[in-house]
Amino acid sequence: MSRQGQYHEINFDGLIGPSHNYSGLSLGNIASANNAGAVSAPRRAALQGLGKMRRMMALGLPQGLLLPHHRPDAGWLRGLGFAGDDDAVLRAAWRQEPALLRNAFSASAMWTANAATVSPAPDTADARCHFTVANLSTMLHRSIEHEQTLRQLRLAFADERYFAVHAALPAGLGDEGAANFMRLGPSHGVRGLELFVHGERVAGAAFPARQHRAASAAVARLHGLADPALVRQNDAAIAAGAFHNDVVAVANEQVLFTHEQAFADREAVHRMVMERVPGAVIVEAPAARIGLDLAIRSYLFNSQLVTLPEGGMALILPHEAREAPEVWAWLEEVREGDNPITRLEVVDVRESMRNGGGPACLRLRVAVSAEAHAAIDPRFLLDEKVCDRIEAVIEREWPERIAPDDLGEPDLWHRCRSARAALLDVLRFAPGEL
Numbered sequence: 001m002s003r004q005g006q007y008h009e010i011n012f013d014g015l016i017g018p019s020h021n022y023s024g025l026s027l028g029n030i031a032s033a034n035n036a037g038a039v040s041a042p043r044r045a046a047l048q049g050l051g052k053m054r055r056m057m058a059l060g061l062p063q064g065l066l067l068p069h070h071r072p073d074a075g076w077l078r079g080l081g082f083a084g085d086d087d088a089v090l091r092a093a094w095r096q097e098p099a100l101l102r103n104a105f106s107a108s109a110m111w112t113a114n115a116a117t118v119s120p121a122p123d124t125a126d127a128r129c130h131f132t133v134a135n136l137s138t139m140l141h142r143s144i145e146h147e148q149t150l151r152q153l154r155l156a157f158a159d160e161r162y163f164a165v166h167a168a169l170p171a172g173l174g175d176e177g178a179a180n181f182m183r184l185g186p187s188h189g190v191r192g193l194e195l196f197v198h199g200e201r202v203a204g205a206a207f208p209a210r211q212h213r214a215a216s217a218a219v220a221r222l223h224g225l226a227d228p229a230l231v232r233q234n235d236a237a238i239a240a241g242a243f244h245n246d247v248v249a250v251a252n253e254q255v256l257f258t259h260e261q262a263f264a265d266r267e268a269v270h271r272m273v274m275e276r277v278p279g280a281v282i283v284e285a286p287a288a289r290i291g292l293d294l295a296i297r298s299y300l301f302n303s304q305l306v307t308l309p310e311g312g313m314a315l316i317l318p319h320e321a322r323e324a325p326e327v328w329a330w331l332e333e334v335r336e337g338d339n340p341i342t343r344l345e346v347v348d349v350r351e352s353m354r355n356g357g358g359p360a361c362l363r364l365r366v367a368v369s370a371e372a373h374a375a376i377d378p379r380f381l382l383d384e385k386v387c388d389r390i391e392a393v394i395e396r397e398w399p400e401r402i403a404p405d406d407l408g409e410p411d412l413w414h415r416c417r418s419a420r421a422a423l424l425d426v427l428r429f430a431p432g433e434l
């Protein structure tokens with residue numbers, strides 16, 4: 001097994017696409033429902049996302065990116081029987097089935113925590129880093145993503161000496177990727193405990209359980225994990241709007257940062273973590289101090305918990321957590337307390353937040369050795385110069401605002417297409433490569 005010091009984590013953020021809008025497509029996602037029909041600001045959204053990536057780099061952390069998908073996806077609509085060239089397809093869909101066009105328009109691929117589940121090499125039977133693309137089959141607009149995600153991941157992580165990228169599971173098994181997955185271990189470079197969190201169908205429940213147990217088990221088998229843990233999410237958390245587990249818990253190395261009501265059997269999860277993770281630290285928000293509703297409104301658990309190069313860990317939190325006084329007071333106690341969290345960093349990702357996507361939703365974590373890092377397609381890795389180039393494209397090409405009725409406008413369709421093409425060009429992807 002590789003030595004632990006050589007391993008580090010790269011966060012691959014989804015760049016927020018030019019079609020970002022508020023269509024209220026996600027049942028069980030309260031922010032998405034509350035903002036349905038609002039006017040979005042794609043340019044501001046993408047700049048906020050890029051700003052977060054720059055903040056991570058300023059902390060000395062490597063940063064990657066995944067690209068917006070082709071939207072509106074006329075090809076998908078063609079598969080639903082609309083015919084002709086792209087404009088004809090989109091026009092007919094808008095006239096006959098506007099709900100389908102809204103699905104084909106979604107920029108939801110930005111939330112790359114849902115792109116795939118990733119098991120780093122120290123955990124897997126063949127000592128390669130394994131990815132399984134998430135099928136996202138519970139939500140129609142998200143079920144469109146997996147083909148383009150697979151293409152990107154197979155390109156970025158093409159080197160089969162280090163990486164294995166599995167296609168999405170069959171649609172009947174709901175799989176939402178790393179948003180329902182945590183890895184705990186003394187460091188990124190030694191075998192860890194991989195914890196898969198699923199929901200169960202509950203009669204009469206208002207919201208769906210998006211991650212199915214059988215899907216988690218299949219991913220664990222595909223990745224060749226020795227002893228994965230399959231843990232049930234608390235029904236009350238799903239009912240309160242925690243449509244993914246990463247809305248109520250996040251882990252990094254030996255630390256589990258969680259809400260008291262995240263899991264169906266809290267004691268069993270805590271016991272397992274303490275037994276199986278050397279030096280484990282559980283930082284838990286008591287429900288009496290931070291109720292589930294407040295946790296979900298402020299998204300404090302949808303923060304990125306990252307190891308800092310100088311030692312210690314930082315929580316990368318959304319502004320909404322800073323603005324809730326009870327939440328911030330508790331977070332300050334955590335920072336001062338006896339645990340590895342030494343820094344609280346607040347980022348503005350409000351445009352994404354209004355669709356239920358906080359800092360942690362916007363990134364896919366990939367822990368790699370130095371050699372595996374060097375084998376990643378460099379076009380998916382960022383430095384300040386590349387960020388500058390991306391920023392210029394966003395400023396020039398991304399729409400400033402999208403109102404609900406704009407989705408039927410050919411000008412917007414063309415603009416979304418040409419903006420993405422300009423981005424791919426600047427990042428040196430050949431036309432048709434993605």
Ligand code: SUG
Nearest residue numbers: 023024025026029032113179244361
């Ligand atoms: O799947 N929102 C996303 C938010 C995903 C958040 N990801 C994590 N928790 N990791 C979702 O519900 C809203 C789209 C709309 O309503 O237009 C949306 O898809």
